[in-house]
Amino acid sequence: MSLGKVLITEKIHPVLEKELTKAGWQCTHIEQITYEEITAIIADYVGLVVRSNIQVDKKLLDIAKQLRFVGRAGSGMELINVAYAKQKGICCFNSPEGNKDAVAEQVIGMLMCLCHNIVKADASLRQKKWERLANRGNELMGKTVGIIGYGNTGSAVAQRLQGFDVKILAYDKFKTNFSDAYVQEASLEQLHTHADVISLHIPLNETTYNWINYSFVQQFKKNIFLINASRGGILDTLSVLQALEEGLLQGVALDVFENERMQAFTEKDWLWFEKLITKSNVVITPHTAGLSEQSSYKIAYVLSQKINKYFLNTKKKSKTK
Numbered sequence: 001m002s003l004g005k006v007l008i009t010e011k012i013h014p015v016l017e018k019e020l021t022k023a024g025w026q027c028t029h030i031e032q033i034t035y036e037e038i039t040a041i042i043a044d045y046v047g048l049v050v051r052s053n054i055q056v057d058k059k060l061l062d063i064a065k066q067l068r069f070v071g072r073a074g075s076g077m078e079l080i081n082v083a084y085a086k087q088k089g090i091c092c093f094n095s096p097e098g099n100k101d102a103v104a105e106q107v108i109g110m111l112m113c114l115c116h117n118i119v120k121a122d123a124s125l126r127q128k129k130w131e132r133l134a135n136r137g138n139e140l141m142g143k144t145v146g147i148i149g150y151g152n153t154g155s156a157v158a159q160r161l162q163g164f165d166v167k168i169l170a171y172d173k174f175k176t177n178f179s180d181a182y183v184q185e186a187s188l189e190q191l192h193t194h195a196d197v198i199s200l201h202i203p204l205n206e207t208t209y210n211w212i213n214y215s216f217v218q219q220f221k222k223n224i225f226l227i228n229a230s231r232g233g234i235l236d237t238l239s240v241l242q243a244l245e246e247g248l249l250q251g252v253a254l255d256v257f258e259n260e261r262m263q264a265f266t267e268k269d270w271l272w273f274e275k276l277i278t279k280s281n282v283v284i285t286p287h288t289a290g291l292s293e294q295s296s297y298k299i300a301y302v303l304s305q306k307i308n309k310y311f312l313n314t315k316k317k318s319k320t321k
Contacts, residue, residue: 002024002025002026003311004026004046004047004068005025005026005028005044005046006025006026006027006028006049007028007030007042007045007047007049008029008030008049009029009031009038009050009051009053009054010031010033010051010052010053010073011031012029012300013296013297013299014029014300015301015304016073016300016301016304017029018304019301019304019305020047020304020308025047033054035054035060038054038060039060042063043063043066044066045064045066045067046068047068047071047307048069048071049072049073049303050072050079051073051074052074056079056080056081056085057081058081061084061085061088067088067090068089068091069307069311070085070090071092071306072093072095073095073299073303074094074095074290074299075094075095075100075203076203076204076230077203078203093303093306093307094303095298095302095306096151096152097152097298098295098298098300098301098302099291099298099299101156101295102290102292102294102295103153103229103289104153104157104159104160105160106255107157107160107199107229110227110229110253110255111225111253114250114251114253114283115137115138115139115140115225116138117136117137117280120281121135140166141164142165143166143167144167144168144169144196144197145166145167145168145169145195145196145197146171146195146224147168147170147171147198148170148171148188148191148198148200148201149171149172149200149201149202149203149230150172150175150178150185151201153229153230154172154201155170155183157199159182168182168183168184169183169184169185169194169195170183170184170185170186171185171186171191172185194221194222195222195224196222196224197224197225197227198220198225198226198227200226200228200229200234202230202231203230203231204230204233208231208234209233210234210236212235212236212240213240214236214239214240214242215239217240217243217248223247223249224250225250225251225252225253226249226251226253227253228256229253229255229256229289231256232256232257232258233258235254235258237257237258237272238268238272240252241272241275241279251282251283252279252283253282254276254282255286255287255288257273260286260287
């Protein structure tokens with residue numbers, strides 16, 4: 001017996017559809033679909049899976065009269081009105097476990113690029129300039145790395161830092177008592193005092209929007225390296241660039257940005273972008289940290305297992321009553 005119809009949108013690894021179908025869901029996968037096209041058909045579906053382009057807002061949720069779940073292939077849930085979905089009894093799932101390893105590896109890579117001027121030296125040599133002293137590195141060993149947000153990705157970063165002989169401090173607003181052999185739970189004040197590096201791994205919401213700004217950077221006792229591979233909106237790019245220009249930051253690595261649609265850049269967006277690309281102590285990538293060959297499979301598989309486990313367990317419980 002079918003568990004119901006599921007609409008899968010955008011480009012998502014086929015293992016998702018395979019695993020959901022195996023469990024009894026009737027899947028329709030439409031990679032190229034607009035918000036308007038979804039609203040026209042969503043009333044027929046009990047499940048909806050999105051990735052990064054579709055806004056699951058109040059209007060869509062009200063139209064989806066049969067909807068029982070929304071799945072997000074990835075980590076951030078800012079595109080989904082989770083609170084309103086819960087009010088309507090709609091379950092929301094995501095799969096941050098799927099790309100945590102890919103993001104963690106890129107964070108380490110970006111940090112190495114900053115510490116050892118790898119991108120700067122590469123660009124210099126491509127211009128036929130042999131500049132050794134100007135590209136001398138700064139060893140990570142012996143320094144203190146601060147992690148803000150100690151969930152799936154933050155903890156994965158901490159694990160990969162073990163071989164560098166660094167002290168790791170982690171702050172998480174919603175977690176306590178997580179210190180272990182390789183990370184020490186810390187307050188924001190401790191990070192401000194001791195950190196040489198800050199890596200951000202927090203969600204984007206009303207409380208974190210533009211939280212990382214000039215005032216935040218000013219509170220650090222040291223000139224830190226700042227890395228953001230979580231969500232662009234948590235960082236006020238222009239004010240962070242001001243801190244960089246004033247020497248409050250040694251360097252910045254960004255995989256995510258306030259606006260990631262270049263075709264829709266505003267005058268302000270072009271301002272921070274043009275500033276970023278002129279800085280030799282800035283490393284930027286186009287939101288690729290979580291896009292490894294392996295993560296696309298893991299994101300889809302993890303999501304399928306969460307959906308199947310929840311609804312099959314619910315089905316079993318209803319039978320035993």
